[in-house]
Amino acid sequence: MIEALLNVLISAALLTLSMPGYVDGVLAFVSLIGLFFALERKGPVASALLSFVFFFVFTFLNFHFLIDVLVKGMPSLFGSFSPSAGFFVYLLFCTLEALPFLVFGFLYGLWHEKIRFRFLQPLFVASLYVVAEFLRGIGDLGFTGGRISEGFYTYTGLLQLLPLTGSFGLIFLIVALNHEFYTILRQDNHRLPVIVAILGFVLLTNNLVERVLPKSVGEKPVVIAQTDVPQSVKYSPNKEQVLSYLLNNFSGIEDHLIVFPEATFPDIDIRNTEIEKKLIEKFGKSILIIGYPTAQEEQFFNSLHLYEQGKYSGRYDKIILFPFVEKLPYPKLFGFLSFLKGVTYFTPGTLKTFDISGYGNVGVQICFESYFPHLSRSMAQKAEFLIISTNDGWYRSKIALKQHFAQIVFRAVETRRDIVQVSNTGLSGMANRYGHTIMLPYGTISRIIYVTPNKTITPYTKFGDYVVVVALSIIVLSAVTAKRKRGMFV
DSSP: OHHHHHHHHHHHHHHHHTSTTSSOGGGGGGTTHHHHHHTTTOOHHHHHHHHHHHHHHHHHHHTTHHHHIIIIIHHHHHOOSOHHHHHHHHHHHHHHHHTHHHHHHHHHHHHGGGOSSTTHHHHHHHHHHHHHHHHHTOSTTOOOTTOTTGGGGGOHHHHTTHHHHOHHHHHHHHHHHHHHHHHHHHHOTTOHHHHHHHHHHHHHHHHHHHHHSOOOOOOEEEEEEOOOOOHHHHTSSOHHHHHHHHHHHOOSOTTSEEEOOTTSSTTOOOTTSHHHHHHHHHHTTSEEEEEEEEEETTEEEEEEEEEETTEEEEEEEOSSOOBTTTBOSSHHHHGGGGGGOOSOOOOOOOOOEEEETTTEEEEEEEGGGGGOHHHHHHHTTTOSEEEEEEOOTTOOOHHHHHHHHHHHHHHHHHHTOOEEEEESSSOOEEEOTTSOEEEOOTTOOEEEEEEOOOOOOOHHHHHOSHHHHHHHHHHHHHHHTSOOOSSTTO
């Protein structure tokens, strides 16, 4: 069992190193080999526990930057809980993320050794992994960060699979190759050159596809108003400090679409206030998108507000709210975590896009909504490009910023929509429809970039996560054709 645990830890470490901000995504192609060796000849229960440990350790390592937020950042700003409580919340987060891999491990241990047909083995395992990832992303606690495909956000050749299958298709390919490499090593550990040759072929294919991708030049100017304002200033009661910063640092950008970060004013609805009046005077010739909460009767919304040539045009209310900070999911079960509440609990909004003069139909999202493909897919039914406005000032780690930025690359290629991300302290920039990126240097206040609107509907936009249905079908096929033994768990 000690050897199995060591293999699990090696897999968790390799998968972590493949994530954005660490080493390189290519490590994902070999990251699960140790896990598969650990699961050899293990029953369903042992396999479930080992798989749980694998993803728990991976989550703990990969998202370590959240410890700083929960132990230092939020307690120092809100003062509503202790550092030890924050660390407990982090352990709970890791546990919740790893739970779907109990299902992965249980079914792996139940049927893997009984798969009748050799060609089904990698397909079965890849399907199990896809289903586990799907389960991890659904419900009020759903989260998609840390997918095994994330490290490939710079491999634009491989990313061209996404308009057809979404990220689940790439996940399927990565896991299937991991299992094939495991099988090769299990049969003969001297066949390492075969693995190297296969990896070389995959990378060569990526490079060849990259060479033929169009080099698009944007048409519509968008001003990324990063602001670079720290959290201590944003959440200060003195709103004049933020207002003065905005009025004094953004000039010469009239007649453009200007996008400010989420929660530029984090705890005040500035409509019909002197702050709004001064912003309209300053940016009256521009199209302005700016983040501040909406107070409406007894409800509060985390919103982006649109102004066109000095007139208020409407707002987008965040749909997918951050658990425990912006909403309390399953209150009867998690009511004891109400101390994590940020400014207030928000009400979720509804799907909405904007027809903006000179820009076409534009979809906007807030913060971690970029992690959820179904939202971008729904918006892309109408929107011709997308904007992500976020408040990433909580993170002192560049790894966190790179992992968040990587999401827009996947969403852009999946939907064939240029996507702009505006963050108050970075990373800000753009990913075009083919996955090519522009990243603003850290500390940048503003920059004009150009986007190209597009109305093409990709197969993934139209049909969604059908790969999950295919994966479930493969699991069922593998089960019904499995070799029969005396008992179900033997």
